[in-house]
Amino acid sequence: MQAIILHQTGNKTNYSDLFRIEDVPVPEISADEVLIKIFNASLNHRDLWIAEGAYSKIRLSVILGSDGAGIIHDKGKNVNNFSIGDKVMIYPCSNWGSNENFQNRNFEILGMPADGTFAEYVKVRSSAVFKFPEHPGFAQASAFPLAGLTAYRSLFVKAELKNTDNVLITGVGGGVASFALMFALRAGAKVFVTSGSDDKINKAVSIGAESGVNYRSPEWQNELKDKTGNKIDVVIDGSGGEYYSGYIDLCSYGARIVSYGATLGAADELDLHKVYWKQLKISGSTMGTVSDFRNMLEFTDTNKCEPVIDKVFPFKDFPEAFDRMKDSEQFGKIVLEFAK
Ligand SMILES: NC(=O)c1ccc[n+]([C@@H]2O[C@H](COP(=O)([O-])OP(=O)(O)OC[C@H]3O[C@@H](n4cnc5c(N)ncnc54)[C@H](OP(=O)(O)O)[C@@H]3O)[C@@H](O)[C@H]2O)c1
Known part of the structure; x- marks a missing residue:
């Protein structure tokens, strides 16, 4: 072969x-x-x-x-x-x-x-x-398999996504992120995205996202605050790095942040005062169990996810x-x- x-x-x-x-x-x-x-x-x-x-x-x-x-x-x-x-x-x-x-x-x-x-x-x-x-x-x-499973567990097992949530999916062009976008939309949540490309943001919106911001803009945090009405309940992030502290600033009280990757490396800083005062739940997630995989396949079949x-x-x-x-x-x- x-x-x-x-x-x-x-x-x-x-x-x-x-x-x-x-x-x-x-x-x-x-x-x-x-x-x-x-x-x-x-x-x-x-x-x-x-x-x-x-x-x-x-x-x-x-x-x-x-x-x-x-x-x-x-x-x-x-x-x-x-x-x-x-x-x-x-x-x-x-x-x-x-x-x-x-x-x-x-x-x-x-x-x-x-x-x-x-x-x-x-x-x-x-x-x-x-x-x-x-x-x-x-x-x-x-x-x-790999990306879908990671997105599924991050959203549904770790973040316990609800259809009333505003979700931020970072780097939406990525493989895992594109599944997170699709699954969160099918679950009825409102989805906001970041990307380094305006074309990818437009594409995400054409798929069903509310809107997005370009993380290359120095004003990305304020732009996102305006677009989300200052309400972010769930963050699904695979890049970490210097942007991570911004997600903590943007999160609503009681929000859940799930990290499934760190493409940009460690977070520069972590303001623990904000973490405890807002009662944030920060989780890591890696791929998933065979039951998660089965549940993902059932979810994609029921919801006709492409x-x-x-x-x-x-x-x-x-x-x-x-x-x-x-x-x-x-x-x-x-x-x-x-x-x-
Ligand atoms: N824990 C696990 O089980 C697990 C599973 C799968 C992947 N991962 C990890 O998760 C990461 C992504 O994996 P993948 O396979 O989805 O990779 P991928 O398809 O190569 O996607 C990577 C994406 O990162 C985004 N990115 C780059 N700079 C960014 C920034 N400053 N802020 C936000 N996003 C940024 C880009 O999005 P734009 O193009 O939109 O700018 C890019 O498309 C990798 O580090 C991988 O190792 C972990």
Whole structure:
């Protein structure tokens, strides 16, 4: 099979120096595993962090990719719940453990250390495989797992979103953020966004957001205060950095802030007086349990949620796909396509 193999890490702009497309053996499956023929795989910022060496315990050489959709090509002798040819997607977490509130120490994500979905075939334990809801195609199904799960848990488990909430989703062009936008809208909340691009703000508004501000504007905080009527009940943030203290200023009493990422690094400051006086609830969130995944699929099916697909690249053009993510050019999910 052909696979995109990461051989070395580095903060280079030319991703073809780090990865090579190679012919490698199709993985052999055990009794409890299935072999999936991948039609589409989607990128996550995690793939970029790993390629750049900004991730712990990197194993090389490795096939990255946490998200994939395709068909069951082969199955182990203990697998009774799937037939060859079933259309499936993958729950990309292993070893969550028994506590719903947080993952085990040996928690893993598909696509490092285990070989992932940036290949024509991937092997996965059958308990992590789901037939996908009726409506999406393969490209759309491949967009859901990691980002959709993260957005779902952040909004519904951590922030306990209500339909009366005003929600702020930061960096709306991102993969997780684009799912948070869609899920919050379907749940009936009012959504406000930030982005570094006015075009992306306009796109979010065309999807259903109330309005948004460009975080590059020095006045972004005041602009957001005006637009939200000084009422923000929930913040879903994946970037952190110098903006974080501004979210605390903007929050209403009793607001919930959920951090699922820190693309810009640590928050510059945290005014604890505001945190306790406003009785804020600050949570972290990482992906989700298999029940969260099931609930997300049920929610997307019931509400006919369509992921926002930014662009689909033939897998051989993966360096362009990585460049697009590195330069924050995308709105939604970047998808790779393998031969059907
Ligand atoms: N905890 C978890 O389980 C989990 C799961 C998934 C992702 N993550 C982390 O979450 C982050 C986003 O992941 P992703 O896959 O969604 O990445 P992505 O698709 O590459 O999106 C990143 C987005 O960050 C936004 N951004 C850049 N500067 C910003 C700023 N100053 N303020 C607000 N947003 C800013 C950009 O939004 P605009 O284009 O709109 O400007 C960009 O599109 C990454 O750090 C990732 O590692 C964590």
